[in-house]
Amino acid sequence: MNNDANTSHSLLSQREQCIPRGVVNAHPIVISHARGSEVFDVDGNRYLDFVGGIGVLNVGHNHPRVVAAIQAQVERISHMSFQVAAYPGYIELASQLAQLVGGDNAYQSVLFTSGAEAVENAIKIARSYTGRPNVIAFRGGFHGRTLLGTTLTGMSQPYRQNFGPFAPAIHHISYPDALRGVSSEDVLAELDTLFATEVVPDQVAAILIEPVQGDGGFLPAPVEFMQALRALTERHGIVLIADEIQTGFGRTGRMFGFEHSNILPDLVTVAKSLGGGLPISGVVGHTEIMQSPSPGGLGGTYGGSALSCAAALAVLDIFADEQLLERGIAMGKRLETGLRRLQTKHSVIAEVRGQGPMLAIELLKGPQATPEDAALVQQVIDNCRGAGLLVIKCGVYRNVIRFLAPLNTSDQQTDEALEILDKALSSATH
Numbered sequence: 070m071n072n073d074a075n076t077s078h079s080l081l082s083q084r085e086q087c088i089p090r091g092v093v094n095a096h097p098i099v100i101s102h103a104r105g106s107e108v109f110d111v112d113g114n115r116y117l118d119f120v121g122g123i124g125v126l127n128v129g130h131n132h133p134r135v136v137a138a139i140q141a142q143v144e145r146i147s148h149m150s151f152q153v154a155a156y157p158g159y160i161e162l163a164s165q166l167a168q169l170v171g172g173d174n175a176y177q178s179v180l181f182t183s184g185a186e187a188v189e190n191a192i193k194i195a196r197s198y199t200g201r202p203n204v205i206a207f208r209g210g211f212h213g214r215t216l217l218g219t220t221l222t223g224m225s226q227p228y229r230q231n232f233g234p235f236a237p238a239i240h241h242i243s244y245p246d247a248l249r250g251v252s253s254e255d256v257l258a259e260l261d262t263l264f265a266t267e268v269v270p271d272q273v274a275a276i277l278i279e280p281v282q283g284d285g286g287f288l289p290a291p292v293e294f295m296q297a298l299r300a301l302t303e304r305h306g307i308v309l310i311a312d313e314i315q316t317g318f319g320r321t322g323r324m325f326g327f328e329h330s331n332i333l334p335d336l337v338t339v340a341k342s343l344g345g346g347l348p349i350s351g352v353v354g355h356t357e358i359m360q361s362p363s364p365g366g367l368g369g370t371y372g373g374s375a376l377s378c379a380a381a382l383a384v385l386d387i388f389a390d391e392q393l394l395e396r397g398i399a400m401g402k403r404l405e406t407g408l409r410r411l412q413t414k415h416s417v418i419a420e421v422r423g424q425g426p427m428l429a430i431e432l433l434k435g436p437q438a439t440p441e442d443a444a445l446v447q448q449v450i451d452n453c454r455g456a457g458l459l460v461i462k463c464g465v466y467r468n469v470i471r472f473l474a475p476l477n478t479s480d481q482q483t484d485e486a487l488e489i490l491d492k493a494l495s496s497a498t499h
Contacts, residue, residue: 077112095120095461096454103130106478108459117458117486119474124283124315127342127397128387129475135345135383142379149375151180152368158378165385166353169324170337175356180349180373184314184340185213187350188277190367191336192217194352195275195308198361202237203268205260205276207244209285209465212277212312221277224285224465240268244282245294248420248431253294260301270305275336280326283315286464287422287429287471295330302335308358310336314350315427318342319388319476322398322425329424345384349377397476400483401426404472407487415494417445429471431464442468445497452493458486 077099084094098110106129108118118130128135142158151159163178170176181187192204206212208223220235222228223244229235242259243251264270276298282288302309311334316326320342327334335358340350351373352359387393405421405428412418412430419433432446446462449470453460463471474486 138383177359185218187338201274211284275308438466448497458489
């Protein structure tokens, strides 16, 4: 039995006193321990975790091989800083990432700590290589909470608030969205207009895109759009950056989201599920481009820490040894089938979308999104939590529920989650 000082209520009261409101909690609970696809709060309640640390835990919570790798590493060295002296884990992980992304092509990797760091350094590398200042990103995209990351992010609230002025030379265009009638052709025409009216192509360093928009609503970029972008960037000497921070490491059914389009980006940013719960990120790219910054231009005190590298190497071993891609595809198919079944039952589900096990449902009461839809989503989320399922929202209008369950979530757990969601929807709409 927990004492009064260790209950969720008491701890959350303390949280209000010592932590600013700018850092929100999606759920008013305090977690004590976790394993696989399940977490337990300090009050003894068990939850199915279909958030996964916001896409961080594709291998699940506390995977035994990740835990063992961290324990073994901390007994050798916990921190060195790669800029002081090299260590084997960083070199081996960089090598494996370069091969995973580039295949037989000449690619290199540099490691950092957070996804925002990876994005910012990808922009630095692209600008260094091209000698150009401008960057094009997409409305609805999310690329971090630093100043440049917030500028690149294509959503005003809650990310921009009154944090400006923002970084210069950043331009946004629409992202394909079938539900709202925005086609690949529409976006490419908008890009042509941007080139004609705001910035000429030979002043654009990079185009930054999520192969599936994450926080923007789990919108997959059509294959023909990704291929057209690749052709356009090659034609104009623009660096194509794929932000794979949420889509990477099996989340879409492939190791990386760009693989669905049969293209190869110039630079790829990685983070989240690479570390199996430990903070690590990186930029992986064509060697000629990666070599552009001079010595000292890249780095970070904790970038590619020894502990995080050990965890990441274990994660890659788990993918290879436990057929995690295949397991994730099967889980995703089961989840999608269940969500489409719920769509036939609940008219508020306007669309089931995503790629592989990266799935979401958009809730609409009418033809267009309104604040009522966001409120409905919050009610469904609260109902799910009350029944033992954790999910979170996304989308420009915050009317989308996204599912980021570990790829090794069992059939039984997937079915349980769908049953909880069904009841949560019924309760919120009747």
